[in-house]
Amino acid sequence: MQAETSVEDFRSTSLAGTTSGVANGGVKLENSPTIEETHAIPDASEGKPTAELETEVESEQDANQQQTGQQLPQQTGIKVLHHRVSGYVGFANLPKQWHRKSIRRGFSLNLLCVGQKGLGKSTLINTLFNKPLYDLSAAATADLAALKLGNAGDRMAGADIDPSQQPREELGTQQQQQQEAGQARDPTKVEVKIETHTTTIEENGVALTLNVIDAPGFGDGINNADAWVPIVREIDHRFDQYLDAENRVDRNSIEDNRVHACLYFIEPTNHSLKALDLEFCKAVHQKCNLIPVIAKSDILTDEEIEEFKATIRGQLENEGIELFEPPQYVLDDKETAARSLQLHSQMPYAIVGSTTQVSTADGRQVRGRAYPWGVIEVDNAAHSDFVHLRDLLIKVYLMELRRKTENVLYERYRSEKLGFLNIKQDNSVFKEYDPELKQKEEKQLHEAKLAKLEAEMKAVFQQKVNEKEKKLQKSEAELFNRHKEMKDKLTKQLKALEDKKHQLEMSLVNQSANSPAQTKKKGFLR
Structure with missing residues (x-):
């Protein structure tokens, strides 16, 4: 048995090597040994005579030929070459390709900042991106000029001016303008405007296009009813612009x-x-990833900040308001998962913004605010939540903010918009075409159509039968009523005739009873 096994191995390896060499144009497969290698394989039949070995090989070949019904050609002098694939396929470089593409295209962030005036929105943006996007000195000068102009206008409006000294036409024009202005603008409300500031920031060769959307006037009036409507309208308008761009050719x-x-x-x-x-x-x-922040938190103590945060979280939870939550994935390590939970648990962030360099007690130059009792460092997590906000917004989860906007918020708005326009999605266009399945579906549709036609024909036939039965029943009822009327009429006529007959008979009896007996006249001849 050992000899038979070794001979079979010898024959199969030789045939595999030669046939693979022919099929591959002289190139041998990697796992198939050459003829020279098969001779080098130790065989258990080495102790047998050569004639016995050749006899076994011939008998095995004859048996295989009888089974397959084919004659194997003589394969002598075939040279088998070895060929090995060097290196790797290359798909491991896909992240590098994506990195080069992302660097070439750049990144963008559209950030909406909403809050009352004087809460440090411009300072925080300049601190976040370490760039003077807002000119704080110019803004302060403009605010001061507007305040002075407003006070001057109030003084002029309140000054004692004798109306008799003004021309009548000028006085009438001023009164008309004041009436029109009073009708057009509510003095208790402040108009909410939408302003966009765009800049490009580059860090270590990575470019970021930053669009800061500001809403000056929000919450600055006495009557702030519907102050959020222009902002919501702006968010929807941006969604509509992107939806229109997607529908273009x-x-x-x-x-x-x-x-x-x-x-x-x-x-x-x-x-x-x-x-x-x-x-x-x-x-x-x-409609957007909401991130609340407590502005100018340096005026509160640590205990007051924690109490204020708990109150805000409770109110938002009671109202069902969803904040942006950093996502967690299965493949995240423990450190990443813990960092995600920490960033979410710190909301709302108590922040302090400043672009001024101040000196600490140990001589370090840091961004912060200097007070008589000490220095508040902006980039120190123990002093404020600015570091957490920067990590959430830029360093760690910027792409997650974009992903949620694309896949969740925009898709929700798009579905509602198309549903409002009565546009429904046909899911059949996403099915793969299968002829057999298509034939079965057509057969089912045809059978359903035939069943429907048969049911309709039965319904029509039954309806006609019912109508005919009702018509016959109506005719039968009419005939019965006519027969009854004729019978009643004949009965009345018969009764009338009998009454008349009875009256005649009675009249005859009465006449015979009342008339005297007639005497016979004597004749002339008697």
Whole structure:
């Protein structure tokens, strides 16, 4: 048995090597040994005579030929070459390709900043991106000039001017203008405007196009009813622009101007959220990634900050307002998962913004604010949550903000928009075409159509039968009524005749009883 096994191995390896060499154009497969290698394989039949070995080989070949019914050609003098694949396929470089493409295209972030005036929105943006996007000195000068102009106007409006000294035409024109202005503008409201500031920031060869959307005038009036409506309208308008760009024929140059994140600045009152804060959050939390921040938190103590955070979280949870939550994935390590939970648990972030370099007690130059009792460092997590906000917004989860805007918020708005326009998706276009399945579906549709036609024909036949039965029943009822009427009429006539007959008989009897007996006249001859 050992000899038979070795001979079979010898024959199979030889045939495999030669046939593979012919099939591959003289190139041998990697795992098939050459003829020379097969001779070098130790065989258990080495102790047998050569004649016996050749006899066994011939008998094995004859048996295989009888089974297959084919004659194997003589394969002598075939040279088998070895060929090995060097290196790897190359798909391991896909992340590098994506990295080069991303660097070439650059990144973008559309950030919406909403809050009352004086809460440090411009300072925080300059601190976040370490670039003077807002000119704070020019803004302060403009605010001071506007304040002086407003005070001067109030003094002029309140000055004692004798109307008799003004011309009548000029006085009438001023009164008309004041009436028109009073009708057009409510003095208790402040108009909310939408302004966009665009800049490009580069860090270590990575370019970021930053679009900061500001809403000056929000919450600055006495009557702030519907102050959030222009902001919600702006978010929807940006969604509509992207939806229109997707529906165009040429979609190569689609500009993503959707709002990726919304920083809402909360006034550090240490009490609770105002009605305006809650209404705004309820209006936008389904349209953008909402990230609340407590502005100028350096005026509160650590205990007051924690208490204020707990109050805000409770109010938002009671109102069902969803904040941006850093995602967690199965393949995340423990450190990443813990960092994600920490960033979410710190909301709302108590922040302090400053671009000024100050000196600490140990001589370090840091960004912060200097007070008589010490220095507050902006980039120190023990002093404020600015580091957590920067990690969430830029360093760690910027692409997650864009991904959620693309796959969740925009898709929700798009579905609602198309549903409002009565546009429904045909899921059949996404099915793979299978002829057999298509034939079965057509057969089922044909059978269903025949069954429907048969049911309709039965219904029509039954309806006609019912109509005919009703018609016959109606005719039968009419004939019965006519027969009854004729019978009643004949009965009345018969009764009338019998009464008349009876009256005649009675009249005859009466006449015979009342008339005297007639005497016979004597004749002439008698």
